[in-house]
Amino acid sequence: MDLIANHISHRFGDLAVLDDVSFAVSAGEVVAIVGPSGCGKSTLLSILGGLLQPTSGAPELRGAPPADSLNPLTFVFQDFALLPWATVEENVEFPLLHTQLSATQRRALVEDALRRTGLTDFRKTYPKQLSGGMRQRVGISRALAVKPAILLMDEPLSALDSQTRELLMEDFVRLLADGGMGAVYVTHNLEEAARLADRIVVLSRRPGRIREVVTVPMTRAARGEAAAREKLLALQNQIWSLIRNEAIDAEREVQHA
């Protein structure tokens, strides 16, 4: 199943946020969206996931989702969006409650998702008892439980410290490798984009337009190797040079707002 951004534009009142954004995410592909602050990255993701109506254009799906997918387009949120009154396993089970699955089938999916994210021993724990990294693991586990075709990840690591971020990034690489899932990965962190994405969509300053689409010229598995570091750094510098001046302008704009 492919996800297509078809000429998407969006305004909040008089404020134009996105302008004619078009691209496609193929099955199993990871596309990162980067750009200066306020360029509409998260707005674009909300539109792609059907949580926000665009002013014009539309998000579209092409092809059938995998037969076992319970929620083909599934979000992983920046702020984790966990139910604080529910335990880890209840949070993971939450999106399955309204499905036709039996309790046994639900339990099996929850078990599998918890195992894949290393949360099996924390099933009875409440979110407030977990660190930020573990909370995001619960968010990822919940997303995996519904067997998504495409993950929509809205700066999933930005609320975490650098060590936790590094560990979770390794987890993402592993999950995206063995799950056959595609992903749209919104981030302001160019290192994350270069490590995880197959292609990087660079948006301009508000209203966000596509400035460039950069293809990462190596497999995700190869990017963990020492030899790849220089190439990845060069790629990050290339993208940074595209957005640096606009990032400075965007920051000044925020300061004067």
Next chain:
Amino acid sequence: MLDRAGKPVKDDTTRRVRFRGAGFVPASSRFGGWIALALVIAIWQAAGSAGLVNPLFLPAPSAIVRAIYELAKSGALWQHLSASLLRIGVGWVLGTAAGVAVGFAIGLSRLARSVGITFISALFPIPKIALLPLLILWLGIGEEPKIATIALGVFFSTAISVYSGVDAVPRNLIRMAQSFNVPFATIVRKVVWPGALPAILAGFRITASVALLLVVSAEMIGAQYGIGAFVLQAGNLMQTDQLLAGVVILSVFGLVVGKVIGWLETRLLHWR
């Protein structure tokens, strides 16, 4: 400065950094409140026993305890208390049920919000006891107008606390549920209700006080039995020990309700 061994080197100018982080962390002592209360009662009792206070104006605690004991022995205490409890219970349940329903409707529906908030804003400030004569006219002179007065008072506070609670449910949780195609009813049951529960329970504390206030007022205006009627009657007869016995019973009732709601909060909001 450190010497080569890593030990601090001190000289005449070496001084401690002054601690500035004290205060603003009020921790209540477990028994402090009870000790203070016992102390006040002891002083009050001593002043009464020493004849420093006219018992007509302020009877000693022992006299109040004696009055409560006499009331209990004669059966009058239960007669008055049961009448008040029945009015509070029925009025509170009716007002709460309607308030929760209307509060959720206002919190979840645009139409209900635009209509409901206008009515609530207009009617909430009215002292509900002022409506008692009108309610007597409508409902007769029995229990109904007193119960309706309490229900009205409870209804408005409950509706406000419920829709405020619904408004306070983090939008990201609702968006999360929508992103998983969770149906509206399940979102209300599994996200909005538990998310609004802290505000709803806080509202219960307020409505319990409102119900107590209104039952006493209503009973003072038109009732033969009830704690309010008893307190008024005792006041008219200058039986201040009995009057204060009624006040103590009201205070104990308030404390018990507070404890019950506290217990509910511990049970239902353990995740906080």
